[in-house]
Amino acid sequence: MLNLTIMNFLSVALIALVVGLAVLFTMVRYDLGPKGRLAKSGQWFLATALGTGILSLAVKLMIILTVTNFPGTVIEPFIEQPDVELVVSEYDPLLGIPASKRFLWQSLDSQPIAANQVARSSSPYVWQTLPDQAPAPENNPMTSEKVVLGKRLFFDKNLSWDRTLSCSSCHDVIGGSGDDGLPTSRGINNQLGGRNAPTVWNAAFQSVLFWDGRAASLEEQAKGPLINPIEMGMPSWEEVVQRVLDDPAYVPLFADAFGADTAIDIERIAEAIASYERTLITPDAPYDRFVRGDLDALSAQQLRGMASFQTLGCVNCHFGPNFSGASLFDSRAPLRIFPIYPTPFEQQYELTRDTGAAMAGSGRGSWRVPSLRNVALTGPWLHNGSVSELKEVVRIMSSVQLGHTGRYLVWSDDHKVMTKLDRPALSDGEIEDIVAFLQSLSSDMLLERIKLAKGSTDQAIVAH
Ligand code: HEC
Ligand code: HEC
Structure with a gap:
């Protein structure tokens, strides 16, 4: 069991022990003994007492060193070596996102993020920015x-x-x-x-x-x-x-x-x-700056909204650099049913009067997934422009597209399928977070133009 290193160590320790004891005896014989006016038997007694202390300490050290396999690693006999290896994972195991040296943690107070809540799917959602140029088709190159x-x-x-x-x-x-x-x-x-x-x-x-x-x-x-x-x-x-x-x-x-x-x-x-x-593009939103590495570009509220946008599943349809499943980057699912889940919003905003790409009378519309870039600037919203508050659009989307309407049992008589929905409606706070995130998709340049245009009308009003 003892390997060579330990044998070497023990011999050195033995020599040190002998020398230590010799020094001790000399001290007692020529210094402590005469100063304490001790008789020969007293000197022997003192030397033995101190020497036993040193000896027992040395023995204890040797025992420890032997069982810990000095100068090795783990104290095997006493602590069971755990059966895991430390791996540097490509993904952060908690958030399911690519590991990076720069993490941004935000305390959610009473709402701890459960790992499975964030990483709904096994492959993580990767946020992307817009390129600085729009692609042109081969038969109409840009000049x-x-x-x-x-x-x-x-x-x-x-x-x-x-x-x-x-x-x-x-x-x-x-x-x-x-x-x-x-x-x-x-x-x-x-x-x-x-x-x-x-x-x-x-x-x-x-x-x-x-x-x-x-x-x-x-x-x-x-x-x-x-x-x-x-x-x-x-x-x-x-x-x-x-x-x-x-x-x-x-x-x-x-x-x-x-x-x-x-x-x-x-x-x-x-x-x-x-x-x-193709020149009318806006790759300059705070969102883009954030994803490019400016971690201060989004507020805490916008970050919470961004997380909800992902975990709720808005990214299932509004994904990629242009926040749309109908983009040149990835056009897997350009058209989607809207509204999917029946809610009172349908009547209130006449959401199914026009059914878009769906056959007339189908009851459910089929619509191109719109881009959400600059969406905070383009109200009123939806294909019929029936909603004039962005908060309300988010509420509608989360309920009609994602079923966040509460707890329901849904029986489909057509398909003979029973579904149990347990998706609470979003709180006002969650909705405001998402609206704040959508605002981070507004281009700095457009906001500047809007300010200038507003300034000139304000001036015109003053001039009158
Ligand atoms: C009277 C107002 C009006 C005028 C004028 C007009 N548009 Fe539009 N534009 C619309 C409306 C409304 C839609 C959506 C129609 C629809 O989806 O059925 C639209 C859609 C578009 C879209 C599609 C955007 C998208 O995200 O799908 C583009 C691009 C566009 N217009 C460019 C133009 C161009 C170029 C012209 C001039 C040749 C023009 N528009 C003139 C009202 C107008
Ligand atoms: C199943 C696909 C799907 C999901 C999931 C989805 N959307 Fe949409 N979204 C659409 C479609 C389709 C439209 C166009 C609706 C229409 O025709 O008026 C739309 C429209 C919008 C609009 C209005 C755009 C405009 O210019 O008027 C906003 C804002 C929006 N979605 C935000 C969200 C948010 C936030 C979520 C998550 C809570 C979400 N969407 C989830 C498909 C989806």
Whole structure:
């Protein structure tokens, strides 16, 4: 049992012990003895007493060292070696997220995070930021000439029948939000449309466009509103081309963008508008700064909201850099049923009157999952613009899409399936946290534009 190192150690210890005892005897014989005026027998007695102390200490040390296998590691005989190895895991075992040296811990007071509550699925959700450029299709590569042309077309009111509306009338990119702020849009002759105008910001990252996802590209989308009778109301694409030809300023712009020999037609018009729209992107939200490494970019409340957004399952549909299952990054599930769970919200906000991409009369709508970037700036919300408070949208989403409505037994008579739902409705605090998180998806640049636009109207009011 004793190995060589221990034998070596013991021999050194033995020599040290002999020398120690010799020193002790010399001290007693020539120093302590005479000073204490001890007789020879007294000196022997003192030396033996002190020597026994040293000896017993040495013996104790040797016993300990022997059983602990000095200079080895674990005290085997007394402490059972645990059967686990320390592993450096790729994932933080508690949160189920990739391990990193920089952890951010936030105390949740009375609500400790249960591991299984956070890591609902085995693969962790990875948060992503928007790239600085939107991808362009091969048949319409980006050029600055096309962007310049597309921008002019986007702002051109001559492209509407009564020359009152341009794309920017309903998608205000100068004022910031990229939409019109109305529940549903107003086209020419003040006609009221049936759907809310989505923002054009970051539309360039979406795999399908429109609330019902009926357009597969920005090029295809741009041709729609021009001839939509309740939007720009042009009778035909030929008429649109004619309006462009009527304006001599366009001739050099088209020549620069597509070459002087290329005919001006609706396809080139759509390509130029789409190229301009690919510049309307906002990778500069506090959320992006946070994910890129600025851990101070989000408030404590926004972090709680971010966690809820994940654990509740909002990320099941609003995932990836553009917070949408219908994005160019990953378009696995572009369309989703909405509303899924029956609730009183359905009647209150007429959520099933328009069923989007679903067949008429199906009772449940099918809608493209919208991006949530800048969503705090684009109210009123939902396809029919029926909800004017973001808090209410979050409440609706959590109940109609995720079933957070309370405890229910649900019997499906069609499918003969019984389901027990045990998902309490979100508290006001949880909802406010999520709203705060959604606000962190607002671009700094857009907020600045909105402030400037507001400033100029304030000034105009003062001037009157
Ligand atoms: C009268 C207001 C109005 C005008 C003018 C208008 N739009 Fe829209 N836009 C809308 C509405 C409403 C929708 C949603 C319609 C739907 O989903 O059925 C929409 C949808 C879009 C989308 C899809 C966004 C997304 O996330 O799916 C884009 C892109 C867009 N418009 C660009 C344009 C362009 C380019 C023009 C000019 C050629 C234009 N719009 C003119 C109201 C308008
Ligand atoms: C099952 C898929 C699904 C889930 C889960 C889901 N959403 Fe949605 N979300 C959608 C769809 C589809 C729409 C479009 C609804 C419509 O047609 O009006 C939408 C719309 C929204 C809107 C309005 C966007 C706008 O521009 O008007 C917000 C905000 C939103 N969701 C937030 C959330 C939050 C927060 C959660 C988690 C509590 C969540 N969603 C969970 C699919 C989902």
